[in-house]
Amino acid sequence: MRRGDLADLAAFVTVADQLSFRAAAARLDVTPSALSHTMRQLESRLGVRLLHRTTRSVSVTDAGHRLLERLRPAISEISGALEDLGEEQRKPFGRLRIYASHLAAATVVAPVWGRFLSTYPDVHLELLVGEAPIDIVAKGFDAGIGPKDRAAEDMIAVRVMGPMRVAVVGAPNYFALRRPPRTPDDLARHCCVQYRRAADAPLYEWSFSRAGEERRLAVDGRVIVNNPDMAIRAAIDGLGIAYTLESLAEMFLRSGQLIRVLEDWSPSFEGLFLYYPGRRQVPAALRAFIDMLSAASTAAMPTQVLRNPFAKEA
Template sequence: MDRGNLTDLTAFVAVADRLSFRAAASQLGVTPSALSHSMRQLEERLGVRLLNRTTRSVSVTDAGLRLLDQLRPAIHQIAGAIEELNETRQRPMGRLRIYARHLAASAVIAPIWERFLSTYPEVHLELAVGEAPIDLVAKGFDAGIAPRERVPANMIAVRVMGPMKVAVVGAPTYFARRRPPRAPDDLAQHSCIQFRVAGDGAVFIWPFERNRQSRRISAGGRVMVNDPGLAVRAAVDGLGIAYTIEALAEPFLRSGQLVRVLEDWSPTFEGLFLYYPGHRQVPATLRALIDLIRTARSEQGKSLLKNPFTKI
């Protein structure tokens, strides 16, 4: 069935419901003469009269009534589908699929997903984590989160995390056994949580900078991970010193489970961006996620505690 037939059938239902070309035309936003012409064309295509009309009245023929009985459920179903689509456009609901790098998932999504899902109970969130670049559209994802240099050129990018300050951290129980480092070179005397970069498999070298001086430390230790969250967890468990970012360490610094060191040597890295295809019609669910991430980051920025260990 082509689009014209569907339009004419919808118009036929409107005329049959109101038994008036003028009233049906007003509902459909067309002129009575245009509507009458459409009905004549529909009857010619079907080869049967659907409506009896005079200058004063309109009635539905027996053939029209039989067609109407079958059309009404379909028309109502179509109207319901369009109404549901409008609700989806206006209200966050349905499945939202996000692809993020490990760091982005831990720093951006995990801190707000409970709040997001409780605020929007009709949303189902799917978070896939990986380091390899993928085709979001081909894989069926609504958006991705990554550093700016990992965002494809044909995507819309929205900043969801500002520049990320490094945090070098360890547990109080760990520092009770060892003197806290005062300079990057002191890390040679410590057990550090090593990090293997997913993808190329290289072991991450810890960069530091202060007063235009820079140092790169190949940290040694008995534990190596390839997940930022596990690096922080290892530090919380007293296994050594971890090199991470404030967003991941802040809850444990606040609770006293971690202590920050080498803050004056800690550099800042570029922030993270949420990216998605297309310039128009951002789904309400994705827009709600972006707004909540920004709100949460703003609130967190206002509530960050000063580090009580800056003189260590």
């Protein structure tokens, strides 16, 4: 099929329906002379007369009727498909695929996914959790959520969680045997749950700040993990003090399984972002998801903001 044939065939169906070049031209928003020229070119390419026309009337030839019998279902199917696409842009529909870090999945997606799916019952949410940066376009994802440095330069990044505070925590049974630290230097006398992002990455140094003073310390301990959840679990089990995120430790602090220390020294780091390719033709499901996350995000911006300790090293 040549480029433009589909439009010309659709125009032929309109002329056949209206049996008037003037009425068909008005429906197609073209001039009658331009539409007549289009029909003559179509007939010339096909080598068949489709329409009888005089200055007063238009009728369909026998060959034209046979073509119409085949064209009408196809044109109707195409029109329906285009209408469905338009409806999808107006109403969230279909599958929404998100790639998120463990932190983003737990603190950004999980708090809203029940409300999102109940609000938009025609959407299916697929969430893949991973720490390795990936090409979300090549892997078929609509968006990713994580530290801002995961977004490629040509992507749109939308903040979905404000800067988040660090929490230094330990179990009550751990502190029953040891005096809680009052300054970062006191950590030298404690077992600390250390964090290594990857097998070949260096151990993460703990950062602190208070009243403009900033400290960065290498800590010691008998447990090393590469997952924030496991750092908290080690602390709950009394294996040492963990350096984690306030949002991840919150439920264990409320339950009394963990005790927070060095709170006046705890800094914040830049929050989390949803990133996706391009601004144009954003799927309605993704737009609705972004709007819901943005409405739920934290607006406050602490004055001391550090690099995300659980993001990749620069």
